[in-house]
Amino acid sequence: MPATTTCEPPLHATGAVPVIGLAINKTQRRELLDHLDRELATARHHGERLALLVVNLCRFRQINIAFGHDAGDRVLEQVYVRMRDALRKDDLLFHVGNDEFAVLLTRLRTPQVTKLAVEKILNSIGANMDIDSQTLAVTAVAGAAVFPDHAGNRNDLLKAADSALHFARDQQLDYSIYDASTRSEDTRLASLKGNLRTALDNGDLMLHYQPQLNLQRGVLCGSEALARWHHAEMGWIRPDIFIAVAEKAGLIDSLTYWSLNVALREWSQFCSSCEATSVAINLSAKLLHSPELVPMVERAMNIWNADPASIVLEVTESAMMADPATALHTLRALHEMGITLSIDDFGTGYSSLAYLKKLPVAELKIDKSFVMHMAENRQDRKIVQSVIDLAHTLEMQVVAEGIEDERILNMLVAMGCDYGQGFYIARPMPAGELRPWAEASVWGVPAGADACEVAKS
Numbered sequence: 001m002p003a004t005t006t007c008e009p010p011l012h013a014t015g016a017v018p019v020i021g022l023a024i025n026k027t028q029r030r031e032l033l034d035h036l037d038r039e040l041a042t043a044r045h046h047g048e049r050l051a052l053l054v055v056n057l058c059r060f061r062q063i064n065i066a067f068g069h070d071a072g073d074r075v076l077e078q079v080y081v082r083m084r085d086a087l088r089k090d091d092l093l094f095h096v097g098n099d100e101f102a103v104l105l106t107r108l109r110t111p112q113v114t115k116l117a118v119e120k121i122l123n124s125i126g127a128n129m130d131i132d133s134q135t136l137a138v139t140a141v142a143g144a145a146v147f148p149d150h151a152g153n154r155n156d157l158l159k160a161a162d163s164a165l166h167f168a169r170d171q172q173l174d175y176s177i178y179d180a181s182t183r184s185e186d187t188r189l190a191s192l193k194g195n196l197r198t199a200l201d202n203g204d205l206m207l208h209y210q211p212q213l214n215l216q217r218g219v220l221c222g223s224e225a226l227a228r229w230h231h232a233e234m235g236w237i238r239p240d241i242f243i244a245v246a247e248k249a250g251l252i253d254s255l256t257y258w259s260l261n262v263a264l265r266e267w268s269q270f271c272s273s274c275e276a277t278s279v280a281i282n283l284s285a286k287l288l289h290s291p292e293l294v295p296m297v298e299r300a301m302n303i304w305n306a307d308p309a310s311i312v313l314e315v316t317e318s319a320m321m322a323d324p325a326t327a328l329h330t331l332r333a334l335h336e337m338g339i340t341l342s343i344d345d346f347g348t349g350y351s352s353l354a355y356l357k358k359l360p361v362a363e364l365k366i367d368k369s370f371v372m373h374m375a376e377n378r379q380d381r382k383i384v385q386s387v388i389d390l391a392h393t394l395e396m397q398v399v400a401e402g403i404e405d406e407r408i409l410n411m412l413v414a415m416g417c418d419y420g421q422g423f424y425i426a427r428p429m430p431a432g433e434l435r436p437w438a439e440a441s442v443w444g445v446p447a448g449a450d451a452c453e454v455a456k457s
């Protein structure tokens with residue numbers, strides 16, 4: 001990436017240096033801190049307001065991967081110019097990280113002006129860009145905090161703007177302006193971090209298993225292991241929330257090692273002598289790029305003497321696309337161990353067909369958002385059929401999740417879908433409830449029979 005660009009001179013007489021490039025981001029960060037000190041002193045002196053905005057481009061890494069770093073640089077230049085054009089002449093703009101920008105809005109009359117400014121900036125970034133005769137849609141997410149309303153000094157203002165940005169990202173909002181609820185969300189997450197460590201040490205987490213059917217044969221063929229945490233004061237905490245907390249707190253290795261061990265032990269007890277059914281375990285996006293993963297899986301398999309053919313590891317599409325080269329390396333190692341790999345939440349990410357073809361993956365899991373409404377929604381039905389056809393063309397099998405009623409189940413059978421799971425078949429349940437469920441269910445196994453005489457495929 002070049003250290004200088006075609007960007008124009010400073011916005012402000014004393015102002016930020018509008019240069020783009022990785023090499024000078026440190027300088028720009030320093031500039032931001034110096035300007036913040038100066039502008040805060042002025043605002044304090046004159047009793048004025050000041051807002052700090054932090055803006056992150058979404059999926060900039062993917063743009064670099066898909067279109068190359070030159071195109072990435074041109075996107076940054078255009079974003080910079082668009083942001084500058086959306087600002088007033090006294091405002092200051094800094095490129096502080098690869099895909100991160102910061103803006104100081106000075107002499108604010110009311111805190112509401114911040115909202116207008118953020119919307120203007122995001123709209124300007126969001127208009128299509130023509131790069132190398134391709135049209136790119138670039139989006140960004142922003143967080144903002146206002147002095148003195150949200151923070152009284154430089155560090156608190158930086159923290160408040162960052163916390164608003166994280167809140168917007170977590171809640172999938174375009175932007176968020178710091179307020180008491182983002183603060184309480186932060187405090188809640190911070191306390192969850194400590195509690196999760198204790199919960200792991202004390203064995204307060206558990207796995208529930210959601211049965212999966214071989215749809216064409218109408219019989220149980222496996223299950224997906226889903227982590228559950230019942231917190232003494234907060235009640236049930238959603239797994240997507242505590243998995244994110246585990247990732248941030250550096251606990252995801254321990255949590256995954258725990259779930260691998262529990263799943264291999266509990267599922268093998270349920271299936272006793274059976275080798276032919278499978279248990280699917282979800283892998284965090286973070287772990288897919290860690291050298292710890294493969295040895296961790298090997299260790300758990302050795303402890304429980306597990307047959308690799310009975311293990312499915314689920315990886316989300318977006319996790320693979322975050323760093324395709326490392327992901328491919330890890331997936332190949334797991335595949336060579338004889339483990340089945342499955343792409344979870346398929347249809348919600350950005351995997352290209354060229355990339356998909358290269359992966360040693362045997363299964364696509366159609367995201368439940370397409371399946372749950374397919375009885376009423378023709379488009380969802382078409383998407384589901386296309387994924388089934390695509391998977392079969394690539395000699396993969398398909399699992400549909402989110403089967404909530406009989407009509408959907410029957411449609412999927414008719415469409416040639418291989419496997420399925422959903423609340424209509426069974427909700428996730430503790431290991432101890434699997435056998436009673438299997439004995440009572442039309443898809444399970446008759447009392448007394450080996451729970452696993454029906455096999456996946």
Ligand code: C2E
Pocket residue numbers: 210225226227228238239240243259282283284285314344345368372401402403404421422423424428
């Ligand atoms: P996922 O892997 O896509 O799991 C499927 C989710 O869909 C589960 O939610 C399941 O309970 C839900 N589901 C299944 N059938 C239906 C249905 O018919 N209707 C509806 N509305 N939902 C259905 P859950 O258990 O809340 O898990 C959410 C996500 O948390 C999982 O999505 C997975 O990404 C993550 N997760 C859960 N356990 C673990 C774990 O042990 N490790 C990691 N890394 N992630 C986990």
Ligand code: MG
Pocket residue numbers: 224282314344
């Ligand atoms: Mg899953």
Ligand code: MG
Pocket residue numbers: 344345365367368401
């Ligand atoms: Mg899924």
